[in-house]
Amino acid sequence: MLNYRRLIVGEMGTNCYLVWAEDKTAIVIDPGDEGVEIAQIIDEMQLEPTAIMLTHGHFDHIMGVTDLQLIFKIPVAMGKKDAFLVDRARETAEYYLKRKIKAPKIKSLNTGFRNIKNIKLATEIIKVIKTPGHTPGGVCFYAPKSGFLFSGDTIFANGVGDTSHQYSSKLDLNKSISKLLRLPDSITVLPGHGEEISLILLKKLFLQNFVSYLA
Template sequence: MKYHRVPLGPIQTNCYLLVNDDKECLIVDPGGEGKKLNQLIHKQQYKPQAVVLTHAHFDHIGGVDEVASHFSIPIYVHKKEKSWLKDPAVNGSTFFGLGEVTVQSDVTLFAGEGSTTIGSFSFELYETPGHSPGSVSLYFKEAELVISGDALFEGSVGRTDLHDGNHEQLLKSIHTKLLVLPEETLVLSGHGGETTIGQEMDHNPFLNGF
């Protein structure tokens, strides 16, 4: 499996395309510029299976409707944030003055964590709340990578000053769900570049002393 990191939207949030040998792909967090993303997918001749959201903040959902409707694919989000998709006051778009960013399409809900299969893709879904209550991370063991959303970044962690954020809960999520993964695991974050679990264990200043 390979991946593409595609920064999209008003603050260049990382969207990820996870692609298997048959050119099937999962689309994770299409934060905006849906038309641009659709064109890229067509150019690469990929076959999208679903849109998966690590959480429902505005900068991760801005392109969802345009992409999902274009390819007629389902949308997955944690049940705790279903209502956020239609509420600009909660998903942050009103707070940041970016108009009303919403998702109007029907969605499929993740009820909880565990082994998950979408199309031909299988992964472990981890609940990693703190940045938001329904934040999830996607761990692909064979590919040795985890998509951490806005929980863990290179040298940093997610902000917790937005709706229902909780810093202590975020640190607990990182330590109990992410830092227990093999140190060589590649971390694909919602913003910024790639890192590894080992690098963050050794050098992330926000994780020291927890």
């Protein structure tokens, strides 16, 4: 059984998740900012991080990567088609935050999710589910044994990911969400922003407000 802890980081209120197994090996999902503070919490909890996993490449999900890599010397993985967003992170962040920032420097970025279907954490498997739409290379992480879905910005307790960007696709997002809504009702959805929600409750909300995704 995996455990997780949610940390709300950065000016965009991004949910960063520490996920760990019984042996204390861990992964960090979406360290959107405050990398040093995240590292301090990891040390306090005596976790042993092995990798940073990104649901997508938007700046508010990656700005803490640089510090975490400097401290722990761990690799980073994300969807290949989102690599261009890392290159744009500084200008995008400055546009939204209205101030100058340092560009994130990510070493050994593994964009190989195309060939990676599972991530092993101790004896548990976390499945990589491709969920393009909000971004071209968006993914979600599903731990079937523990019943968790880390959904990034694909789906939230109160809505779906933004598709107003030039590189976004509403059609792809619809397909991605339909795929997620077919997962077992018992799982807990842990989004990139906002509160967690059970999938069964999320399905009820979608029946009321977003019925097209259930087709």
